[in-house]
Amino acid sequence: MARVVAGVATSHVPAIGAAIDHGRTQEPYWKPLFDGLEPARRWAADAKPDVCIVVYNDHASAFSFATIPTFALGTAPAFPPADEGFGPRPVPVVEGHDDLAWHLAESLILDEFDITIVNEMPVDHGLTVPLSVVFGQPEAWPCRVIPLCVNVIQYPPPTGNRCFSLGKALRRAVESYPQDLKVAVFGTGGMSHQLQGERAGLINPAFDRVFMDRLVEAPRALTRIPHTEYMREAGSEGIELVMWLVMRGALSERVDEVYRFYHVPASNTGYGLMVLEDLAGPRSDR
Ligand code: DHB
Ligand code: FE
Secondary structure: OEEEEEEEEEOOOHHHHHHHHOOOOOOOOOHHHHHHHHHHHHHHHHHOOOEEEEEEOOOOOOOOOOOOOOEEEEOOOEEOEOEOOOOEOOOOOEEOOHHHHHHHHHHHHHOOOOOEEEOOOOEOHHHHHHHHHHHOOOOOOOOEEEEEEEOOOOOOOOOHHHHHHHHHHHHHHHHOOOOOEEEEEEEEOOOOOOOOOOOOOOOOHHHHHHHHHHHHHOHHHHHOOOHHHHHHHHOOOHHHHHHHHHHHHHOOOOEEEEEEEEEEEEOOEEEEEEEEEEOOOOOOOO
16 A cells, blocks of 8 residues: 655745756855755655655646635646746656546545645646755656645635644545555745735744744644734745645654754745654554
């Protein structure tokens, strides 16, 4: 059967993608950040997940304000990089796993998560930057990818608690797929940042560091953070952090923190990266 073997959390700052694409990673501004990615890249090369379920948000690239799904699952065999105004990023096409994705759709919906099924979808920096962070610049991405898109753009986004529960349902869905597959779940976005308004530029490293601590040891405490607290403490775009809770919900209670890195600033954000390995066998502690 398929198993969730690990979770990865990473911010998805578009400027990180641009630094990679334009060969600027060794410049003084970027070098400390890219040095900090190396242990996670070594982990990924060693762990070799077969499928990565990437929980991310679309930034009005695939969806406009005409249609705003709260949760949308990509069931296509492939997803092209989106054109976000400067042409598509020069990264490989994202190969999906349509058979597993349809299984996830069926399992999640029968488990009463009414997700939207998406058969055609370009993927923007929210998904491609995390892949670049973890896998660098390969000819082809080394795993299949299933996009799981969460609305954190237009109020009301889902609660952290709902995201955590979705992660648990995702684990049940993965574990009911008969083929042996190593699945990693990526929670992306964040950390604290505000791109607009009077407090544009806000970064709150103290909030970010506590969030990382609790994600490992006390994730349920994080599920109770209301939207207003994200807004106040982590800025208007800090709400992206609820997507980290989908990842954490998909892991068992016991995880091994393989790697943690935090760096300020990365563009307008506090940049966070974590690798958590699942310590429980399947279904052990649910
Ligand atoms: C930035 C961060 C984001 O999460 C995003 O979607 C766009 C821009 C930034 O830091 O510039
Ligand atoms: Fe974003």
